[in-house]
Amino acid sequence: MISIDIEKKLKAYKGEQVLKIAAQFANGSITKIYGPSGAGKSTFLKIIAGLIDPEHGKISVDNLVWLDTATKVSLSPQKRKVGFVFQNYALFPNMTVQQHLEYVSDDAQWINQLLVIGKLETFTSHKPEYLSGGQQQRLAILRAIAIRPKLMLMDEPFSALDPKMKSELIPGLKSLWDELGTTVLIVSHNPQELEGLTASEMEINPM
Amino acid sequence: MISIDIEKKLKAYKGEQVLKIAAQFANGSITKIYGPSGAGKSTFLKIIAGLIDPEHGKISVDNLVWLDTATKVSLSPQKRKVGFVFQNYALFPNMTVQQHLEYVSDDAQWINQLLVIGKLETFTSHKPEYLSGGQQQRLAILRAIAIRPKLMLMDEPFSALDPKMKSELIPGLKSLWDELGTTVLIVSHNPQELEGLTASEMEINPM
Amino acid sequence: MDLTPIWLTLKLAAIATVILLIIGLPLAYWLSKGRSIAKIILEAIITMPLVLPPSVLGFYLLMAFSPKHGIGEWLHNAFDIQLVFSFKGLILASVIYSMPFMIGPIKSALQQLPLSLSHASYTLGKSERETFIKILLPNIRASVLTAAILTFAHTLGEFGVVLMIGGNIPGVTRVASIAVYDSVENMDYASANAYSLILFGITFIMMVSVFVFNKYKAKSPLE
Amino acid sequence: MDLTPIWLTLKLAAIATVILLIIGLPLAYWLSKGRSIAKIILEAIITMPLVLPPSVLGFYLLMAFSPKHGIGEWLHNAFDIQLVFSFKGLILASVIYSMPFMIGPIKSALQQLPLSLSHASYTLGKSERETFIKILLPNIRASVLTAAILTFAHTLGEFGVVLMIGGNIPGVTRVASIAVYDSVENMDYASANAYSLILFGITFIMMVSVFVFNKYKAKSPLE
């Protein structure tokens, strides 16, 4: 189980906004996170991954403390090793599709399996610059799942995909998550796109 | 009226794919363009804007020839001056929100009007790095419309916006377009998001 | 201690750096766009003065600038410009000598910028020139700064070339590096140290203030 | 003509460049992360050798390396390492002298990379070190190349420092730049030109092949 209780000031230009969240996610669950633009959804995911530190708070995963500002514990992102799909993809410009996956896994069979799920088998030697928006987004998803994460954080992961692609991709991901027992948090503002996938949801609102 | 008839090889990894499109768009119309990921939608918009040259083809706008590969005419992107919303935003990392708009227009009132429409009034001195995904996308839209374009090309312009934001933003844009008499092409794969806005649509399929 | 050499040096380094910024920025931009054999060769030629020992480069420049032959003669006859033993000549020599330090870092930084930045600017109706000045340059500010500092510092320390074509004329071409050299040759280590310390000090203060200013400027309202 | 100086020079420049890559890359990385007063000062110190005329820097290094005092004495007594008038000493001097050309361009290029690249790599469980080597460096390849070329060329042409602490000993510290210098001093312009041409030629070929290789490598399957 993942339990989170954090508080972080968002430095908006005029005045200040506080991101204050307390939530718990069951192992293996898939949760949809939504809320208005600028509410702090991306920030929330980055705090969980260890990329941003909140002012106050505690994060623990299966009784292992990832973060506790009171005792000044904060595991590095490397130790937390969550599968993170960045909103802007953050692909590596120097690497081809194949190299992205080889960077995180040396299991050739696993890589092939992922390429098939993401429908990128024929693009293995393309660099991100030469991929379409949807191809880039699928690569970002594959790279994140390639590390076989226990926890997967996805920031608008399907925004560049057409409905058909989405409906073919999601079942593939779902079965991998089931296999790996992954807990998944998905930020999305498209009300329909996660229908049937997520059981629980969480709203983030600016305060 | 905008009339387009182009052919461009897309260099996919295995084999080749040809983007072949002939279409006409009435002045002041709003057209939705859709099609599977990797079909060539972004490439199509870039060809119209003059950022990519097709192998064969002709583009003319109100009897002015923008491109004609037969006579080797090709107006520069600067001369075509279309309002372009890039799929990856392509914001300028060195400029604040305000500076982005001042870069293209020195009409302070117009800039303010745009900021209000995009709900970015309180973020004027933020650089892109410090904007949320949705805020970045709105800035990309505002920057493109700030030049008062006759033709506006939008590549997945609403993918990072929540439904409420979208439903408040679109009417604002629509009224500006009506005022300016802008012809608009919008690439989108979200079937619902443009409901009521677009009268015509066009599908791009790989060949 | 005579401070004229210090002023002269600072003047020389400042002028050379400014000239190199003016000609180096467009040149680096041009070199950064695409790669042709012509560009590679031009770049190699720009780097060449580095490979020669300064005194030897100075000798070649002396030959070129000398009013008795070639370019020097033509300049002398046509415009009455004398490049040897004059401050103008020092400036030209410094520009040639320090050019690779200005061009190199800026060119490679430009190559690493994503293409979409200029594309976005072009669709907004902006010329290549305006895009370069307002979009590309500000985004490689750190590299421009590095290039300017390397150029400035290198011109301060330049010595062999300056000595050869300058002729060590007090107040005209006797720059600090020559004064320091003379002091060392003369085993007058006190003056040598004093001159060096002043040069050090000035550069140090300059660098620190540039960094601090830059840090201040780079500060976003969010930090 | 005696070719030993050419080989010696190439050896010196190659070794110095490799050493500077090894120590310069991590150092540039460290300097690129955040800005503290300590880093600014360290950076200023690295740039300092540039500001001094080479012969004077050579003099200071001679003092420092001399087996008669300080560090030199300690090295001599403890390890029997003699830095003055030895090839080892030349290497150390070249490293000090050329360091700013390696550090500067790389540091500024690193600062201009988006933070999200390293963040993405960290979440994949990769250490800072691996991220630096496999992600950051390849994305600033052009700047690393520029830095290496500037360093190499500058070490080839370095002269004052080398003369002072190396002492022009044939086969040991008589590098090409000194040989050229001697020829010019001796008014033997034919040899001076010959040496210079060889240096030119080697650097030219090297640069062109690096560029061509790089162009080839950079080619995507789509082009």
Place this chain on the structure above:
Amino acid sequence: KVAVAANLQGVIKVLGKDFKQKTGIDIQPIVGSSGNLSTQIKNGAPFDLFLSADMSFPESLFKDGFSIKEPAVYAYGSLIICSTQNIGFENWERLLMTRRIKKIAIANPAIAPYGKAAEESLKLKGVLDDIQSKLVTGESISQVNTYVTTGTVDVGFTTRALVKDVEGKTTIYWKEIDPKTYTPIKQGMIILKQSKESANALKFYEYMLSPAAKKILKEYGYGV
């Protein structure tokens, strides 16, 4: 290993050859400016013998205990005025003041003995102040030579040895300056205590003072 002042660069090869013929010992000349060489010696340079272009460097080395033997004069330098143009030097001090002569090269009087001598001579003739604005100083005598032979300056004051050095390459016109108008340019040498081959060093030292060496030096324009 013999540290040799730069102005001897031409003649040392001949001397070395002659010495080898006589004794079978090879010398390895290390050429540099006298100031550089003596700084290097003070910091542990592995030289056996030092042939300086003046007296002060060897003397200072002796004073600092780098040698047990006092420095000896092996040659006197002679100063000439010269040019690549045949302008006639009969009345050179007058000539320098004419408008025809725009640039005059001398070595830096502060650090080079020939520069000091030239300055003394000019002062004695009473023209130094008038031509001050035409003076260009070279850091060493060889830089002055470069200026003269390339025609960058109209006239220059340099060593007589130049005449021999450029023989057959460039034509220069020259005239010896009256040695009475300047302090003699004594060139001194010194045997170094740190020498590892002191026996051979001593042999060369003695050779340099021998009539055979003097003959060669004289041929190259040195006073002996």
